Amino acid sequence: MLDIKQFGKRIAFLRRKNGMSQEKLADLLGISPQAISKWENGHTMPDTSLLPVLAQIFQCSVDTIIMPAYLFDPEIEEKKIDGMDVRARHIADYIIQQLGGTMPGESIGLDDAAIIEAVRRVHPNLGNYQIARRKPETHKRYVSIYITVATPQQELRLVEKVYYSDDKELLGYELFRQHVLAVPQIYCVDFDKKVLLMDEVTDSVQGIHFDEDSESGIFFRNQYCVILKEMAKVHAVFWESKNAFEKIGLDKRHESKESLLAHINGLEQNFLAYREKEETGRIPKVWNGFSNTIHADKLNYYQDAVQFLKQKYIPMAEERFRVGKNITIIHGDLHPGNIFLSKSPGTSVKMIDMEAIRAGLCTEDLAMLMALHIEPDKERSKPLLDHYYECLCQNVKGYSYEMFMDDYRISIAEAMFYPIRLINNGICDFIMRDRGIRAYETFVANNTL
Secondary structure, eight states: OOOHHHHHHHHHHHHHHTTOOHHHHHHHHTSOHHHHHHHHTTSOOOOGGGHHHHHHHHTSOHHHHSOOGGGOOGGGGGGOOOOHHHHHHHHHHHHHHHTTSSOTTSOOSOOHHHHHHHHHHHOTTOOSOEEEEOOOEEOSSEEEEEEEEEOSSOEEEEEEEEESSOOHHHHHHHHHHHTTOSSOOEEEEETTTTEEEEEOOOSEEEGGGTTSSSHHHHHHHTTHHHHHHHHHHHHHHTTTOHHHHHHHOBOGGGSOHHHHHHHHHHHHHHHHHHHHHHHTTOSOSEETTEEOOOOGGGGHHHHHHHHHIIIIIHHHHHHHTTTTOSOEEEOSOOOGGGEEEESSSSOOEEEOOOTTOEEEOHHHHHIIIIIIIIOOOHHHHHHHHHHHHHHHTTTOOSOOHHHHHHHHHHHHHHHTTHHHHHHHTTOOOHHHHHHHHHHHIIIIITOOO
């Protein structure tokens, strides 16, 4: 079983293998070199949210970083075996133990009886069944277990997520389940056991491939209006819902004027760190096939955006978030990879990964999806935005089009800093960055309704 000192050895090995000093790694992670030293000396471990970032920096999987003890000694690195089934079990047990959950050797998640009881609430005529489980897969916040419930008449493919600690995603799925909204079929949300049981999304097109000139990519692009209509339906259900806001809570940035100002200043500092790296050649020219061809004058939009947010966002947030006016519950990370479209007639939309759910502006979801991913340019995106607005206003009153567009401009100005944070952490998605800039340029810098 992996212990904390062996984990530190692994971090040190991967850092040296990638030619990095402790200072360089700390800079990429936005933490102090002393924190890196403590990891490598076996005094502390990184927050689990940093594991995928470390994996990107080291160009490896999270599993490679968190290996069981017998695979952790750098001296036998070349002799390691491909026992992925054994490794997955060790990783799951170790992480759960470290984070205060189920101890190794115990069963994690729901037992067969609890699973069938939950499934029968949705499928009362289930009949005779057999249950099969695949081996656990570890993620930064949970372990996932894929389960098949087979009967002579049908086969249900489920996924069980067992979280390491209390997780907002459980709240999100529970809230959406109550309103039968655009999520997979939810069978169980158990806050005590920190377990979610839902349908595995199958026979669907995932939007992560929306840029490809494949049949799936074309299908997804042709369904933009369907997606936006479903988004509008979700936002309308939770519009000005104080009950929902109380359950989910405000994001820290909206707790006070001072908190929002600190958030905006943080965006600016993150950008300045990025700009200094860009100017000194520390940002790669090519990353995973993405070319870094940005013009220096485009970077000035970020400083403009900081001032724009201070002038527009702070007074608007004070007026709206304080009283819950013209705000809603948002997904918070609505990029195409978190959207599935069924291939069957009457296309349905399923959204997943709801850890960022919060009270917010409806346009925050729109900016993530539209400005950073599917269509940043104002001329080409405006018909889609108008379609969303028309769908929203079928159930929401008193939200003018002018207010909607003002909110969208604010959301673009904030969202364009998201890819900058990713680049600072070694995830150099230059296409997303350039889309954010294009959206700001056409919607904010050249603002005309």
